[in-house]
Amino acid sequence: xxxxxxxxxxxxxxxxxxxxxxxxxxxxxxxxxxxxxxxxxxxxxxxxxxxxxxxxxxxxxxxxxxxxxxxxxxxxxxxxxxxxxxxxxxxxxxxxxxxxxxxxxxxxxxxxxxxxxxxxxxxxxxxxxxxxxxxxxxxxxxxxxxxxxxxxxxxxxxxxxxxxxxxxxxxxxxxxxxxxxxxxxxxxxxxxxxxxxxxxxxxxxxxxxxxxxxxxxxxxxxxxxxxxxxxxxxx
Amino acid sequence: xxxxxxxxxxxxxxxxxxxxxxxxxxxxxxxxxxxxxxxxxxxxxxxxxxxxxxxxxxxxxxxxxxxxxxxxxxxxxxxxxxxxxxxxxxxxxxxxxxxxxxxxxxxxxxxxxxxxxxxxxxxxxxxxxxxxxxxxxxxxxxxxxxxxxxxxxxxxxxxxxxxxxxxxxxxxxxxxxxxxxxxxxxxxxxxxxxxxxxxxxxxxxxxxxxxxxxxxxxxxxxxxxxxxxxxxxxxxxxxxxxxxxxxxxxxxxxxxxxxxxxxxxxxxxxxxxxxxxxxxxxxxxxxxxxxxxxxxx
Numbered sequence: 001x002x003x004x005x006x007x008x009x010x011x012x013x014x015x016x017x018x019x020x021x022x023x024x025x026x027x028x029x030x031x032x033x034x035x036x037x038x039x040x041x042x043x044x045x046x047x048x049x050x051x052x053x054x055x056x057x058x059x060x061x062x063x064x065x066x067x068x069x070x071x072x073x074x075x076x077x078x079x080x081x082x083x084x085x086x087x088x089x090x091x092x093x094x095x096x097x098x099x100x101x102x103x104x105x106x107x108x109x110x111x112x113x114x115x116x117x118x119x120x121x122x123x124x125x126x127x128x129x130x131x132x133x134x135x136x137x138x139x140x141x142x143x144x145x146x147x148x149x150x151x152x153x154x155x156x157x158x159x160x161x162x163x164x165x166x167x168x169x170x171x172x173x174x175x176x177x178x179x180x181x182x183x184x185x186x187x188x189x190x191x192x193x194x195x196x197x198x199x200x201x202x203x204x205x206x207x208x209x210x211x212x213x214x215x216x217x218x219x220x221x222x223x224x225x226x227x228x229x230x231x232x233x234x235x
Numbered sequence: 236x237x238x239x240x241x242x243x244x245x246x247x248x249x250x251x252x253x254x255x256x257x258x259x260x261x262x263x264x265x266x267x268x269x270x271x272x273x274x275x276x277x278x279x280x281x282x283x284x285x286x287x288x289x290x291x292x293x294x295x296x297x298x299x300x301x302x303x304x305x306x307x308x309x310x311x312x313x314x315x316x317x318x319x320x321x322x323x324x325x326x327x328x329x330x331x332x333x334x335x336x337x338x339x340x341x342x343x344x345x346x347x348x349x350x351x352x353x354x355x356x357x358x359x360x361x362x363x364x365x366x367x368x369x370x371x372x373x374x375x376x377x378x379x380x381x382x383x384x385x386x387x388x389x390x391x392x393x394x395x396x397x398x399x400x401x402x403x404x405x406x407x408x409x410x411x412x413x414x415x416x417x418x419x420x421x422x423x424x425x426x427x428x429x430x431x432x433x434x435x436x437x438x439x440x441x442x443x444x445x446x447x448x449x450x451x452x453x454x455x456x457x458x459x460x461x462x463x464x465x466x467x468x469x470x471x472x473x474x475x476x477x478x479x480x481x482x483x484x485x486x487x488x489x490x491x492x493x494x495x496x497x498x499x500x501x502x503x504x505x506x507x508x509x510x511x512x513x514x515x516x517x518x519x520x521x522x523x524x525x526x527x528x529x530x531x532x
Binding site: 089 | 409412415421423427428429
């Protein structure tokens with residue numbers, strides 16, 4: 001479903017991603033772990049089209065997407081929930097959500113309304129606050145809004161960056177329940193997360209990154225692999 | 236008491252009315268400028284020339300017999316593709332360069348100079364005054380107000396209300412505000428950001444063209460007409476808050492009233508420096524202006 005080959009990405013003169021190869025099967029949840037600044041977020045941003053790679057190839061569902069504009073990548077079914085949530089402050093909760101309709105441009109108005117209803121059923125707090133400015137929500141609610149507005153576009157590949165950062169344990173549990181629901185619907189997920197033990201419970205497999213390269217890969221259900229991962233990233 | 240009322244009626248009120256008409260004119264020109272700045276972060280130095288282009292297109296089409304009321308719709312429609320092509324063909328090409336602000340400022344400045352010379356070549360250096368579409372005047376509290384200027388005030392308010400409605404109450408407006416705040420995130424939700432940018436630039440240019448049609452019967456059409464308003468329009472955009480529609484309205488009305496009323500007490504030569512002085516002070520004490528930027532809450 002997603003094949004990355006020899007990916008190199010720069011931030012200015014800084015060589016952040018230094019030749020990553022990754023193959024992700026349909027419906028799999030892959031954890032992307034590593035210390036701060038090793039290139040985890042840059043990897044997701046490169047896949048989402050926020051940063052143009054200097055070299056390498058990203059193939060999604062048989063189509064090369066590297067170098068394409070982020071909106072085209074989104075319309076191909078790649079959803080992205082970035083680290084800092086990026087809720088639009090001038091927009092209400094509902095406006096934030098309905099922007100997500102644009103990920104599926106050919107969906108009818110009735111289907112869009114049905115998708116919005118499903119989101120409100122799953123996130124009743126967002127329904128209660130639909131007319132409220134998005135940035136007036138609590139941190140947890142904003143994270144749910146960030147997830148919901150991508151989910152409304154029913155992505156086939158979901159890139160999630162540090163979703164639990166700064167959130168209370170109950171909200172984190174709810175968040176991982178949502179990730180589980182997305183997986184059950186067949187969505188492929190690339191999850192960057194600092195809370196590695198929690199993330200491993202949701203993942204099928206993982207990679208560990210160090211200085212822009214994959215230094216370890218393993219099965220999330222294999223105890224030995226997980227222990228070696230924890231040693232490798234010094235948690 | 237009666238002296239104060241007479242002073243208001245015969246001195247202050249007429250001056251305030253003159254200020255109000257000028258205010259509406261400035262708001263119409265500044266509206267497109269602030270939308271372009273708020274969304275694209277581009278200081279469009281050719282905006283005054285797009286205002287002039289609207290006036291000249293109206294003049295040319297008017298000379299072949301098209302009625303003024305049709306031109307009010309036709310000219311902005313003609314300006315839309317012009318703006319779209321300029322954004323996609325010129326601005327987009329340098330938009331992602333490291334020195335975006337300087338490059339786009341110089342690019343649009345150069346474009347404005349080319350357009351101004353083109354107007355001089357085609358229409359000559361002298362002013363052309365289109366016929367006033369509405370003749371006559373009414374008495375407003377003892378002040379004679381030409382009916383066309385009254386139409387400008389009402390029409391200007393309608394245009395501002397319609398623009399605010401589109402920007403703040405439609406899905407298209409939500410896309411514009413989202414792209415103005417965070418183009419990457421907007422794009423990842425499927426917003427076609429480059430088309431939104433080009434569309435908003437075209438919309439701003441069309442608004443400048445509409446202002447040209449509306450104001451030419453009052454201020455005439457001439458090659459350098461853009462310069463007269465653009466300095467004031469920039470001042471209004473800076474004082475109101477770069478990219479704020481409410482800011483343009485409040486600052487536009489406020490500054491033109493300052494200009495109009497101050498000229499009663501000091502030499503009118505000083506009214507412009509006072510207004511530009513307010514802009515300088517604003518930049519020093521509140522650089523973000525009176526109101527927030529488009530899409531920033």
